[in-house]
Amino acid sequence: MRCPVALSFIWDEDSGPPPLPVLAKHLQRYSPDVAWCSDQLSSLWLESFGMQSETSEWLLEVQTSLCELTWPAAAVWGCTPYAASLLAQRMKAGEQRSLSLVEQPKALAALPLSCLNLGASAELSLARLGLHQLGDLQRLPRNALRDRYGEALSERLAWLGGSPLNWQHFKVFEPLRIALPVAEGTAQLEPLLFAVKSYLGSALEDLARRALACSALRLEAVQEGGVERVFSVRPARPSLDEVVLLDLLRLHLEASRLLAPLERVDMLLEGLAAPLEQLRLFSTFGADARRGDEGLDRLRAELGENRLYRAEVRRRHHPKEAARWHQHSGVWPAYTEVAKSSSWVRRLLAEPQLVEAPKEHSSWVVSGESVVAVGGPYPLQQGWWRNPLDQDEYLLRMQSGRLLWLLNDRLDGRWWLIGWVA
């Protein structure tokens, strides 16, 4: 940006943090470039260069429109963008100020050190030295400060001096809105949590498909009598972690109280580009990952995309669960050791075949062949904690000497041929 203006939004516990994507979309009516910075989550920067009217007049119009959205903001321009944001945060809503670079040091001197977001440990350490304001830092040699407080402080001091900020320019996304089913007349907040639980997973998947992560989760509720309530939580970083978001919401709801029954509740998920470090959490690289990647590329080139499958052998009692194929489209997977088993080598049919139930074992015919001997039943009871499974396994010795592998479902009584022993 050539002439950035910092807009700082005023917010409190009731309003929740500013919905930056929504506000950015609104501000794009006034400026072609709107940006945000992960260190200043209540500020936006607008490009004011090329605007036809005076900056102050143009800003007045912007601020008025923001007031109408119930998101009043203070504005500062003329100084370095970071300093402008810090100063704007200390001003009243609707105020604006133009500040030259010469005036900047004096204006910044009285700001508390906490505005630099250095983290509790650095702030505590500086406070112990009796350093509480930005002006106090001038007492200390810059190099010594960098040595002691590292790059974070050094970087911020550089930003104050005019080094470029890590701006992220907005591509605005509409928040996802889902109407939650709430029983009419509910005056408790706990049911809301259940409703959110039911929908949050799929909503996050939806965001993830768009390479976004949730930057804020809002519940917009309408209470009896038309009173509106907003419950809003915001993770420190945009997140796709359902448990974390639910936990934050749980804490928020536990601390809140309803004064009238609910009539309607909408869940809104605001999305921002997922941070790189979050995406990195999901990547695993083996020692020979590069060669593995090259090999996979060759196979794909030869066989075509989506033709690579990976087998995963798992130690499970149920035959169907003991092995799994899944399409492999990513990079070389880390090697996972599979415990060696001394059991027989078995072949599993791709699809189980329904076979006729035996009337008498002696005259039982399976796949057109007579059964000579029956081994079993071997009871198999698994998955009691989700989908209980109650089956009996059988091994049939056929006239040809083959060993067939059958399952009998105790619930419906049906018999399935699932494979054979090699």
Added chain:
Amino acid sequence: MVDYVPLWCKSHFSLLEGASHPEELMEQARCLGLKSLALTDSDSLAGAPRAAAAARQFGIKLIYGAELNLVGGRRAALLAKDRIGYGRLTQLLSRGRLRCTKGYSELSLLELCDAAPGCIALLGGDDGWLGASGSIKAAEVATLKEAFDGDLYLRISEHGCPQEQRRNQLLQSRARRFELPIVAANEHLYHHRSLRKLQDVLSCVRLGCNLENAGGRLRRNDQHGLESAVGFSARFKSDPAWVEASLSIAERCNFDLFELRYRYPCERLPEGINGRDHLRDLAQNGAEKRYPKGVPSQVFEQLRRELELVGELEYEGYFLTMWEIVRFCREQEILCQGRGSAANSVLCYCLGITAVDPLQHDLLFERFLSRERSEPPDIDLDIAHQRREEVIQYVYEKYGRRYAAMVSVNIRYRRKSAIRDSGKALNIPISEVNALVKKSAGFSKDIPEKVLQKAGLDPQSLRVKLWCNLIAQMLDTPRHTSIHPGGFLLGHEPIDTLVPIENGAMAKRTVIQWDKNDIETLGLFKVDLLALGMLSQLQRCFELLRHYPPLKPASFLMSKDQDSLANIPADDKPTYAMLSQGHSLGVFQIESRAQMNMLPRLKPQCFYDLVVEVALIRPGPISGDMVHPYLRRRDGLEPVIYPHACLEPVLRRTLGIPLFQEQVMRIAMAAADYSPGEADQLRRDMAAWKRSGCIERHHQRLVSGMIAKGISETFAERVYAQIKGFGEYGFPESHAASFALISYATAFLKCHYPAHFYAALINAQPMGFYSISSLVYGAQREGVQLLPVDVYESPWDCKLESFGEGYALRMGLRVIKGLGSAQRSLIEAAGAPIKGEQLACYARRLGLDKASLEALAEAGAFKSFGSRRQVLWQLSDPGLSRREPLILSEPEQSLNLPILDAFEQISWDQRASRHSARGHPFALLREPCAAQGFSSAAELYALDDKRRARCSGLVICRQRPHNASGVTFVTLEDETGFVNLVIWKKVAERFSAVLRDSALLAASGRVQKQGAVVHLIVHRLWELAFESEIAPVPSYDYR
């Protein structure tokens, strides 16, 4: 008729594997019509005593065995045929356990041979040796066969698993090849198949996984429950002989755990003398020392009686052991003192085990030992807590690790742990688990739907229902074992022939697999070596008095191996005067807020008053409504009357009010014709009445007995009500007397040598009721001069420095938060700074981490190097932590950092070291406090009764006793002393958030004054806020 014996059963004591209590297995066995059952826990006999007791109850023949882990992860079971076999089995288990870390065991295949003859070995089964494919060394089989000589079996199992078919074929072929008999035995992990879910969950906890990813590591079905003979035989119909073999094995196993004959180790005796004579000689010598003016005939007679009973019951060894341990403690200058019922014995007093003369205090010997009670004596020895480990290691060394081991404790699932572990196994999000833990406080077995809803869980969901069921099933299941606080089992023969010994989690500790209840069940002897912080304090105080001789000579100080504690002058008037004013901060047992308030009412004048004081403020006397009648009679406001002449000797010393357990026993004997043994049973029933309700059976006999003696029914009923009150928690007089002796000693030292007393008390921390902060400010109020920490002067512990005509207390580095034993070693190795040494050099020489250096700097320990902020700035130089050659350049130019003002200095001290030697933070806040109308603690005491007042201070204690009808008691502290707040239930509810969370409280209300005892009855509470922050002090809350 078809029959079989389950030979492979595992109980809860196969930790996190078996899912049933041994008692449940026995009961189920009886229900299924089984006559016999073998308990084979994994590498353990921990469940054997419980199983033995249950087997007796249900008429089951129990076979004792264990499944042993062999090298390579294979397993084999051993069953004891007789006492010799049982001993061999326990020795083998001990060997396997002791060579591994806690929780593991491993033996080689050929070591199994050491269990023969006397044991039957079962090979094969799941993971069993010979049951696995692969080559078998015929020579190994031959060795085992030769050793076990017909007692080696192959175990064939049938749990409905297809792999078993192949394995059983393999076993059959190997049985033919090696000519070994086969027996049918299934692994029984629970008594009923409904517990399969619990078994899966416990397995997940053991394996560190959840149900989703546990896969094949869990059992494939519910076929691991006990079953009837018919069902079991049907599994092995191909060869019924395999099932019959289980019966023949059971017939050959005829050992019963109650057969164990145990002899207590007898002290190495002088030549030509037996234990009885040796004990008598020691007792007589001891009596001559105890009574230098001549042993009174009454003592002589009682001693003779006690020696006779001890000899008759063959308990000499036990007393000699205790004498030996006490002698060791004396030699090593470790303070120790017997307590509990042992103080009723003249023999213990003469042997120096206890310090209270039972005859002087008219204590009841039957409370300790009686012929009618077939129970070993129980002597609890308190030892200075910081040196107890020396005594423990001495016992190990003296008796040997095969003859002495500590008793274990089974740590069982409680609500929180059950919720957490089952939640993890079910893969429930941690936030939900935490929410349920938080919301379900106060509920154990059944968690109500409302609580579930509050925790954000749907009570109707199947998953939540399942979770709740599992939580209920997990409760009381053993999770892991720990070490008993001080219980030792000693044996004349190696105790590893009685019970397996294993390594404890603590270094150099070996423990047996049985807990104290098991020991009691089997009638074995336990020696309790308990840790008592106050003895450490006394010991340290004596050492300080020797190093820093006070102006007022401490003539009671004795040389090594003599008892300084016993020589403290008795009946010291200034000491009692101090206590009568309620000044008991730091005094053993009578320092709590309630005790402090009782002291000015009771005004103790002699030792027995202290005994009463110790026993009076207990839930038993309080709920039995004994406190106020006693005080009224003491103050002469109520006549001292006895309901019957026969009770006068019993109740005379306590003014007609029964205060001690022994008095209740004596009342029963005198007024209701109980025998001493029956009276002791009454005491036991009193202690357990809430649990068992046994006390009711004494009601009729006590009341009618008393009425028959001419005692009024009203009094009889009142006595009965008081007896029930004792069930809450009543003190035996002997116990109170032992404690009162230490109380008196600590009070004496506090009164005459306060600097020494407080230095020792702070050095013995953590212990007692008050935090270091309260102790330091208490010392200041009592005129002790305090000097702050300084690396030039302060050693690790507090010390004394000459100051005027007396001593000042120099705070030691131990009080600084964040420093522990690791830092202590480094600081002591580096020593104090050398004169002229730069901070950077000294800091590097110390080798401490950055946080520890900063802690020292914040506490002001580096004050000789500059102001705290300057030092912190220098220490934050990253160059200090780099292991580079030291550059002898000019230190960084000093910076113009703000200087700490007086309040900041105190606040920093408080934050860094939990106290300030410079004064109480409220001393500097007095002006703003006074401006807001707050009275200081001292001013409050000067106010009239029922006056309105406001006060403020640091919260040091919050308590809500269960027998106080919801009243909350809070103690505030300011620079002049303590303020006692009484907060009625409604007020507490109204200001609950402030009451719970605020460290600095202000209160307004009305003064309540009763003699020297002053309370503020609170009407309003609020949090006190000042511009400058005051670090909170640790508060003693709701304990």
